[in-house]
Amino acid sequence: MTDARRIVIIGGGAGGGTSAQFARKTDRAASITIFEKGKYPQYSKCGLPYAIAGIIPTFENLIEFSEEWFKKEHIDIHLETIVEQIDIHHKQVIAKKGVERVERTFDRLILATGASPWIPPIQQIQKNGRLLQGIFILRTIDDGKHISAHVKKGNHAVIIGAGLIGLEMADALSSKGLHVTVVEALPTILANTLDEDMSEPVVQELQQKITILTNHLALRVEEHHGAITALTVKENASGVEKTIHTDLLIIATGTKPETALAQSIGCAIGRTGGIMVNEKTETSVQGVYAVGDCTEYKDFITNEPLSVGLGSIVVRQGITAGSNAAGGSSEVPSGVLLTRTSEFFGMEIAAVGPVKQAIKNLSVVAGKYKGFSKPEYFPGKQPITIKVGVDDQTKRIVSAQAVGSNAAQRINTLACAILGKMTLDEFRKLETAYAPPIAPTLDAVTLACDVVALKLSRKRREP
Amino acid sequence: MTDARRIVIIGGGAGGGTSAQFARKTDRAASITIFEKGKYPQYSKCGLPYAIAGIIPTFENLIEFSEEWFKKEHIDIHLETIVEQIDIHHKQVIAKKGVERVERTFDRLILATGASPWIPPIQQIQKNGRLLQGIFILRTIDDGKHISAHVKKGNHAVIIGAGLIGLEMADALSSKGLHVTVVEALPTILANTLDEDMSEPVVQELQQKITILTNHLALRVEEHHGAITALTVKENASGVEKTIHTDLLIIATGTKPETALAQSIGCAIGRTGGIMVNEKTETSVQGVYAVGDCTEYKDFITNEPLSVGLGSIVVRQGITAGSNAAGGSSEVPSGVLLTRTSEFFGMEIAAVGPVKQAIKNLSVVAGKYKGFSKPEYFPGKQPITIKVGVDDQTKRIVSAQAVGSNAAQRINTLACAILGKMTLDEFRKLETAYAPPIAPTLDAVTLACDVVALKLSRKRREP
Numbered sequence: 001m002t003d004a005r006r007i008v009i010i011g012g013g014a015g016g017g018t019s020a021q022f023a024r025k026t027d028r029a030a031s032i033t034i035f036e037k038g039k040y041p042q043y044s045k046c047g048l049p050y051a052i053a054g055i056i057p058t059f060e061n062l063i064e065f066s067e068e069w070f071k072k073e074h075i076d077i078h079l080e081t082i083v084e085q086i087d088i089h090h091k092q093v094i095a096k097k098g099v100e101r102v103e104r105t106f107d108r109l110i111l112a113t114g115a116s117p118w119i120p121p122i123q124q125i126q127k128n129g130r131l132l133q134g135i136f137i138l139r140t141i142d143d144g145k146h147i148s149a150h151v152k153k154g155n156h157a158v159i160i161g162a163g164l165i166g167l168e169m170a171d172a173l174s175s176k177g178l179h180v181t182v183v184e185a186l187p188t189i190l191a192n193t194l195d196e197d198m199s200e201p202v203v204q205e206l207q208q209k210i211t212i213l214t215n216h217l218a219l220r221v222e223e224h225h226g227a228i229t230a231l232t233v234k235e236n237a238s239g240v241e242k243t244i245h246t247d248l249l250i251i252a253t254g255t256k257p258e259t260a261l262a263q264s265i266g267c268a269i270g271r272t273g274g275i276m277v278n279e280k281t282e283t284s285v286q287g288v289y290a291v292g293d294c295t296e297y298k299d300f301i302t303n304e305p306l307s308v309g310l311g312s313i314v315v316r317q318g319i320t321a322g323s324n325a326a327g328g329s330s331e332v333p334s335g336v337l338l339t340r341t342s343e344f345f346g347m348e349i350a351a352v353g354p355v356k357q358a359i360k361n362l363s364v365v366a367g368k369y370k371g372f373s374k375p376e377y378f379p380g381k382q383p384i385t386i387k388v389g390v391d392d393q394t395k396r397i398v399s400a401q402a403v404g405s406n407a408a409q410r411i412n413t414l415a416c417a418i419l420g421k422m423t424l425d426e427f428r429k430l431e432t433a434y435a436p437p438i439a440p441t442l443d444a445v446t447l448a449c450d451v452v453a454l455k456l457s458r459k460r461r462e463p
Numbered sequence: 464m465t466d467a468r469r470i471v472i473i474g475g476g477a478g479g480g481t482s483a484q485f486a487r488k489t490d491r492a493a494s495i496t497i498f499e500k501g502k503y504p505q506y507s508k509c510g511l512p513y514a515i516a517g518i519i520p521t522f523e524n525l526i527e528f529s530e531e532w533f534k535k536e537h538i539d540i541h542l543e544t545i546v547e548q549i550d551i552h553h554k555q556v557i558a559k560k561g562v563e564r565v566e567r568t569f570d571r572l573i574l575a576t577g578a579s580p581w582i583p584p585i586q587q588i589q590k591n592g593r594l595l596q597g598i599f600i601l602r603t604i605d606d607g608k609h610i611s612a613h614v615k616k617g618n619h620a621v622i623i624g625a626g627l628i629g630l631e632m633a634d635a636l637s638s639k640g641l642h643v644t645v646v647e648a649l650p651t652i653l654a655n656t657l658d659e660d661m662s663e664p665v666v667q668e669l670q671q672k673i674t675i676l677t678n679h680l681a682l683r684v685e686e687h688h689g690a691i692t693a694l695t696v697k698e699n700a701s702g703v704e705k706t707i708h709t710d711l712l713i714i715a716t717g718t719k720p721e722t723a724l725a726q727s728i729g730c731a732i733g734r735t736g737g738i739m740v741n742e743k744t745e746t747s748v749q750g751v752y753a754v755g756d757c758t759e760y761k762d763f764i765t766n767e768p769l770s771v772g773l774g775s776i777v778v779r780q781g782i783t784a785g786s787n788a789a790g791g792s793s794e795v796p797s798g799v800l801l802t803r804t805s806e807f808f809g810m811e812i813a814a815v816g817p818v819k820q821a822i823k824n825l826s827v828v829a830g831k832y833k834g835f836s837k838p839e840y841f842p843g844k845q846p847i848t849i850k851v852g853v854d855d856q857t858k859r860i861v862s863a864q865a866v867g868s869n870a871a872q873r874i875n876t877l878a879c880a881i882l883g884k885m886t887l888d889e890f891r892k893l894e895t896a897y898a899p900p901i902a903p904t905l906d907a908v909t910l911a912c913d914v915v916a917l918k919l920s921r922k923r924r925e926p
Contacts, residue, residue, distance in 0.1 A: 014904070044838060044840065044899060046897070046898060046899050047838065047840060047841070047899045050841070050899055050900065055841075055842060055900075056840060056841065056842065061840045062840060064838075064839070064840065164898075310894075310897070311897050311904050312894050312895065312896070312897040312904050312905070313894065315904045316894065332892075333892040333894075336894060337893075337894045338894070339893075339894040339895055339896045339897075340896055340897075340898075341896035341897065341898045341901050341902070342898045342900075342901070343898065343900045343901055348901060350896045350901075352894075352896070375507060375510065375527075376527070377507065377510060377519060377524045377525060377527065378510070378513070378518075378519065379518060379519065406869060406872050408895075408896035408898070408901045408902055409869050409872030409873060409875075409876070409896075409902075410872060410875075411896050412872075412873075412876045412893070412895045412896055412906070412908070413872070413875045413876045413878075413879050415893060415894060415895070415896070416876050416879040416880055416883070416885075416893055417879055417883065419885075419889070419890075419892060419893050419894075420879070420880065420883035420885050420889065422879075422882075422883050426882070426883065427879070427882075429795075429796040429882060430800075430802075430875070430878060430879055430882050431773075431775050431776065431779070431796075431799060431800045431801070431802040431815075431878060431882075432775065432802055432871075432875045432878070433775070433802045433803055433804035433813050433815070433871040433872075433874050433875055433878070434509070434773070434774050434775040434802075434803075434804065435509060435627075435803075435804045435805045435806065435871070436507060436509050436510045436513055437513065437518075437805075437806045438804050438805070438806055438811060438813075438871045439804070439871055439872075441477070441774050441775050441778045442775070442778060443875070445875070
């Protein structure tokens with residue numbers, strides 16, 4: 001046992017948990033320790049809105065690997081344990097579990113410290129350094145439970161931030177019978193996922209079910225006995241203020257990487273504030289890996305640094321870090337494709353690659369196709385809109401967005417084209433599967449590309 | 464008008480109709496004529512089983528482009544018109560519409576003559592050169608109407624052939640309350656779409672709803688006053704005969720290309736019996752193109768000639784032939800991927816690339832993954848099984864098969880990998896879209912590839 005490789009993992013979320021699993025798969029004899037500050041072992045953060053909605057019966061259903069499971073795999077998991085210090089010279093991690101001090105020496109260290117919510121500067125949002133009663137963030141099972149306990153049918157709820165999580169929460173709370181208002185400072189919703197022309201029909205659909213205030217800044221909170229009673233917002237252009245009475249406010253304005261421990265041992269931090277890692281998920285400090293929401297990685301198309309926090313990327317990093325820390329040899333792709341999806345109010349949306357405003361170094365020609373999931377004549381066909389972006393210089397497909405039927409699976413096909421560095425004309429030759437109850441003879445994925453091709457040929461003719 | 468390019472198209476199905484449309488798109492001034500022997504303009508043959516099932520309200524709903532639509536596009540369409548002769552020296556087509564003789568001179572000719580059903584050698588299946596009453600094939604709207612008129616709830620129906628169309632018809636007739644038996648000479652169902660290990664669970668599921676007799680040869684028909692009363696089949700191995708009483712027999716044993724006219728003008732015919740065409744859909748005779756079920760094309764992976772009759776290939780050929788005949792420049796891919804799908808009895812199946820027994824020139828290592836459409840904890844998750852085949856020498860993905868949730872869209876993603884000539888390790892880096900209500904963090908498409916990778920690494924270690 002003394003010769004066994006010692007791996008310590010800080011953080012037991014999807015990144016840390018997956019690292020531990022793949023370390024164990026790679027080295028049956030390694031000593032593997034996880035320190036997790038929360039009280040739950042590896043669970044699905046992304047599933048929280050669905051537990052609040054009651055689609056998933058209990059929050060405990062979200063736990064993907066139990067404490068017992070880790071123990072059976074001889075992974076030494078410590079919950080409710082806070083790492084206080086990393087002694088990088090002696091390769092020691094010093095943690096506290098209640099009053100008990102726990103120390104572990106490591107040969108390899110994996111940082112999976114996650115991210116913490118970014119709280120916008122709203123007046124009176126905090127009292128004595130804590131959010132007012134009725135104001136919540138959503139990162140953990142306990143956050144979810146607190147929100148659930150606060151949900152009262154017929155009441156009003158306000159969500160700040162119209163990103164994926166904000167809208168997933170809007171759906172969850174709306175399904176529980178609350179009147180929901182979403183406040184978004186930007187002119188559009190889902191700004192990191194869809195271009196404005198793609199999100200516009202989504203807003204229109206959502207406005208039938210909830211209130212969405214884009215171009216509105218949250219200014220200040222009113223309180224009574226330490227509990228929120230109202231939120232005042234201001235329209236950016238007009239400066240007109242509006243007060244929304246509510247006893248439930250959810251903050252979904254993004255996160256910032258949790259890097260205090262990483263910085264304490266000298267890990268290089270990137271432009272986005274995340275820990276810099278290479279394709280082996282190694283940090284700048286030898287023997288130290290980092291995975292998940294605390295890291296920064298490179299966009300496959302723009303090469304710009306990103307720190308997004310997609311579960312699918314976290315898991316891939318965990319597989320790589322765990323394997324490598326245990327002596328294996330694994331690499332993540334040289335850039336992330338950013339394939340992403342969600343569903344709210346019965347609408348499926350998905351995207352891959354950067355949105356329009358995130359592209360600075362390329363001239364992108366985009367085409368959009370609106371069609372159906374099945375042939376025109378087939379009953380039950382569902383609408384699908386796909387937009388594809390092509391780099392005018394290389395003619396490679398660089399981005400795609402979809403709203404509607406099987407948006408995610410259709411985007412996966414375009415993600416494969418992007419990963420394979422396929423040009424528009426190469427991809428347009430794709431034979432998609434056709435059968436009347438399943439899909440039309442030509443699918444929206446290639447028809448959107450035909451629209452781009454037409455635009456490109458017109459551009460050639462009109463210099 | 465005298466200088467306009469003259470295009471004549473023989474056959475007004477999906478291949479001929481699409482050719483006409485794209486000829487018109489390419490040249491607004493061309494003179495375009497279609498001769499179609501049937502009485503309906505371009506309609507969806509693949510939709511016939513769903514009109515028989517009543518899912519599509521009437522057979523007329525299957526008509527995708529009406530006679531009026533063609534006329535509005537100044538396409539001179541002649542229905543119920545049989546081409547009797549092509550005078551290739553004078554570039555003339557001579558046709559008969561009832562007693563009327565119609566002649567057209569062409570600069571370019573497109574053959575879209577389709578295929579005719581292959582009738583297996585069953586004793587007494589025909590009388591005076593016609594199928595007995597109650598015995599049907601399924602190629603046209605009229606075939607569909609005749610079958611529908613013969614459907615009586617509670618009666619017994621027998622289908623010969625357990626391919627895609629046979630099983631779609633089994634579902635249609637079963638949904639109309641008939642007791643269905645499918646007779647298949649081969650040991651497995653769907654032999655051109657799924658390997659045996661993939662079709663086995665499908666058979667088991669189907670056996671709950673209909674009777675499937677694999678390894679059974681249809682021997683002879685009994686008749687009464689010219690109508691079928693029973694079919695006798697024989698089990699291949701044992702030789703045991705069995706008689707099934709039925710007044711409805713559907714023959715779905717495949718087709719043979721319709722090439723009489725093509726042969727009359729000297730078009731080269733390939734090994735499969737189809738008209739040989741190049742990537743421009745040109746035949747061996749100058750100025751003559753051919754598209755659709757009457758042609759033979761090359762498999763993308765095996766390079767073997769094929770004559771399959773997939774609607775998606777027909778349409779792509781039509782686009783190419785129509786554009787080229789009108790002076791454009793279009794090419795079909797150098798080989799067909801054979802992306803295909805269907806759904807019956809609530810099961811979605813899909814495949815791309817050759818099945819195991821169709822691969823002779825490659826050593827393929829295959830891996831299979833059984834999982835779910837959503838994370839384990841998410842309610843309503845549906846099973847999905849994916850099998851991926853990889854060429855052991857090049858490590859390129861060469862085939863994939865799927866049964867279950869969104870099988871077709873998942874196969875499209877793998878089809879893109881095959882088209883892009885991606886290796887297993889390249890494709891395994893694909894980030895698929897993840898969100899709990901949509902898909903798990905790692906999708907079955909990449910997890911199946913992980914299984915192949917594991918097999919390949921074991922193979923390396925055990926030479």
